[in-house]
Amino acid sequence: MNELTIRRATGDDLPAIVAMLADDPLGATRESPDDLTPYRTAFDRLDADPHQHLVVAERAGRTVGTLQLTVVPGLSRKGATRTIIEGVRVHSDERGSGLGTELIRWAVQRSRELDAQLVQLTSDITRTDAHRFYERLGFVPSHLGFKLAL
Numbered sequence: 001m002n003e004l005t006i007r008r009a010t011g012d013d014l015p016a017i018v019a020m021l022a023d024d025p026l027g028a029t030r031e032s033p034d035d036l037t038p039y040r041t042a043f044d045r046l047d048a049d050p051h052q053h054l055v056v057a058e059r060a061g062r063t064v065g066t067l068q069l070t071v072v073p074g075l076s077r078k079g080a081t082r083t084i085i086e087g088v089r090v091h092s093d094e095r096g097s098g099l100g101t102e103l104i105r106w107a108v109q110r111s112r113e114l115d116a117q118l119v120q121l122t123s124d125i126t127r128t129d130a131h132r133f134y135e136r137l138g139f140v141p142s143h144l145g146f147k148l149a150l
Contacts, residue, residue: 002060004099006106009054009066011047014039016063017056020089026124027089053110057090057103064091065099069107071114080117083107088121104137 009017018039022031032038046052046068057065068086073079085107090100111119122145123130131141 004064004102005058006055006103007058009043009056011040011043013056013063013066014043017054017066017089020063020066020091021087023089023092026126055103055106057099059094062091064094065089065103067103067107069110071116077117081115082118082120083111083114083116085119085121100133101137104134 014036015033018031018033018036021027022033043054046054051071053069053071055067055069056063065088067088070084070086072082072084074082085104088100088103090097090103108119119139121134121139123134135141
């Protein structure tokens with residue numbers, strides 16, 4: 001298997017990232033890979049923010065995975081810093097290869113390097129396979145999440 005590189009995403013990675021975001025039943029209803037304009041605007045904001053770490057996994061020059069790691073300083077837990085993992089996606093050709101595990105392990109290690117005391121993530125309630133995956137990696141389903149669309 002070709003060596004995997006996890007690196008900071010660039011604007012050139014957007015088409016591949018958005019394609020992965022759209023390549024599942026939930027993403028297909030909320031993403032628009034045909035118009036990258038809103039994604040470019042969002043990428044520029046992310047890229048300018050030192051608390052945002054948008055990365056891609058690359059194998060043999062091909063983008064095969066992505067995630068966003070956000071650093072959140074806080075007052076609770078005695079001023080603990082936490083990180084939030086968002087937008088984890090693995091290219092359909094790579095699912096089941098262990099790439100998702102490598103991405104999450106990278107995010108946890110990077111969180112340690114950033115002096116975070118807690119790593120958290122949310123997963124859509126319908127993604128039961130993802131829930132088992134995260135639990136296998138040591139994550140605990142400790143909270144019930146809520147959203148409000150604006």
